[in-house]
Amino acid sequence: MAAVDLTTHPGHLARRLQQAHYLLWNAMVSEEITSPQFAVLNALVAEPGLDQRTVGERVGLDRSTIAEVVSRLGRRGLLDKDRDPQDGRRFLLRPTAEGEKTHRRLAVRTARMNQVFLGPLSPAEQTQFFDLIRRVADAAEGLRNPAEPDRA
Amino acid sequence: MAAVDLTTHPGHLARRLQQAHYLLWNAMVSEEITSPQFAVLNALVAEPGLDQRTVGERVGLDRSTIAEVVSRLGRRGLLDKDRDPQDGRRFLLRPTAEGEKTHRRLAVRTARMNQVFLGPLSPAEQTQFFDLIRRVADAAEGLRNPAEPDRA
């Protein structure tokens, strides 16, 4: 036998958490715009004119994934993509008027959804929840990016 | 502006947590067998002869996804899939000898990886971590499956 108890595996739990979130997002926020798409839109509302790579860094999407997400948002007319006159490798991204409107609408719904999602936890527990997950995720990311030594 | 702080969004955090886990799994457990594949193998080691749907239920994969994962494990020769003589709709799954061996090998590495992954948290915090995530995920799943009223 020797099977393992998956409920003690953080990876399994993380996957289930994300699935649960996906379903709730679909039900309460939007069936059109996904959560990663909203994240990109949000980054561009905060800092219009970012290039693709930087947006990916901000929201935690790699170069391939960000390209796909950006292309979908472009197809929907929610962002503009123009070549950087200063650097021909870059594309600069900014939300369209429609994109900003969509962002505003979804931001409200997202806030509501987050309340429902975190509803089972007390305010103190919610703080803990963020803190613990953030620490684990940050540390694991740190293992990848060898974290340039503090000073040369 | 009115952009939102994504670090206070559980969905965004959940995605980052899963990504971090994915990378660590790849580095410390296996580049061949993924975490969901291991979960399926694990369920079958615990209960050989389960049908596809039930395995999916055990590990939290929907009918389409479980079909793909099972097909990959079958291609690799890690499980057998036979039609249930009792019920011609079902396929019964069981690990092959190779599948059991792989499971044993990965179980060890998975345990090591989990230690590294949760390393930044104290034992008490790890308990909290599991508890909080489990409660949020369970509650959100409950919203989907209307949880048949306690008594008719």
Added chain:
DNA sequence: CCCAGATAGTCAGGGCACTGATTATTTCCG
């Protein structure tokens, strides 16, 4: 000035995840 190395983005390929439609089989009821 020119080319080697770095950088932004694309593309091909594999895997996970969901929905809605379809097929095969079983079950239950009239």
Added chain:
DNA sequence: CGGAAATAATCAGTGCCCTGACTATCTGGG
């Protein structure tokens, strides 16, 4: 018995996510 409803699995379609290989552009040193 016989057909309607339920159930197990598949398929097509969409989207997220990563890697490795490739293209285009830019930058810096000889």
